Amino acid sequence: MIRKARAAWRGTGRDGQGDLTTDSGVLAETPFSFHTRFENEKGTNPEELVAAAHAGCFTMALAFQLQAAGYEPAELRTEAAVTLEPEGDGFRISKSALTLTAEVPGLDRETFDRLAQAAEKGCPVSKVLNAEITLEATLK
Numbered sequence: 001m002i003r004k005a006r007a008a009w010r011g012t013g014r015d016g017q018g019d020l021t022t023d024s025g026v027l028a029e030t031p032f033s034f035h036t037r038f039e040n041e042k043g044t045n046p047e048e049l050v051a052a053a054h055a056g057c058f059t060m061a062l063a064f065q066l067q068a069a070g071y072e073p074a075e076l077r078t079e080a081a082v083t084l085e086p087e088g089d090g091f092r093i094s095k096s097a098l099t100l101t102a103e104v105p106g107l108d109r110e111t112f113d114r115l116a117q118a119a120e121k122g123c124p125v126s127k128v129l130n131a132e133i134t135l136e137a138t139l140k
Contacts, residue, residue, distance in 0.1 A: 005022045005023070006022075008021075008029075013034060017032070018032050018033065047082045047093060055080035058100075058119055059077075059078045059100075062076055062078075065118055065119045066107070069111065069115060071105075071106065072104075073104045074103040076102050076103075078099065078100045079098070080098050080099075081097040082095070082131075083096075083097075083131075093130075094132065095132045096129055096134075099136045100136065100138065101137075101138045102138065103139075103140045104139065112137065112139045117135065120133065
């Protein structure tokens with residue numbers, strides 16, 4: 001399986017602007033720029049997309065872990081907070097903090113913690129990130 005996305009950029013790093021497009025069409029010339037990345041201008045940025053990918057990957061991995069253990073979640077909600085920090089002349093993603101709230105009927109805390117940790121370790125996005133990954137999980 002190969003998934004593709006394309007980026008286009010026009011202008012300088014600070015004053016230029018670009019757009020992102022995915023083969024699925026979910027992103028179609030979606031704007032990004034210095035201002036969407038380092039300020040709060042409307043648009044997206046690479047770190048936000050990494051956070052979305054990590055949250056989605058982990059949540060789906062957990063759903064599969066729960067299914068294999070005989071549980072069906074009523075709801076799983078995950079936020080990924082990606083930290084971008086200076087490094088040398090550039091920047092690096094140093095951390096992705098996952099915060100999970102799960103509603104899973106009949107699931108005990110010990111099994112929940114074990115399955116959530118396995119999902120975090122098994123998630124392909126977790127495996128590709130060269131950053132500290134933390135997980136805070138709440139079972140309702």
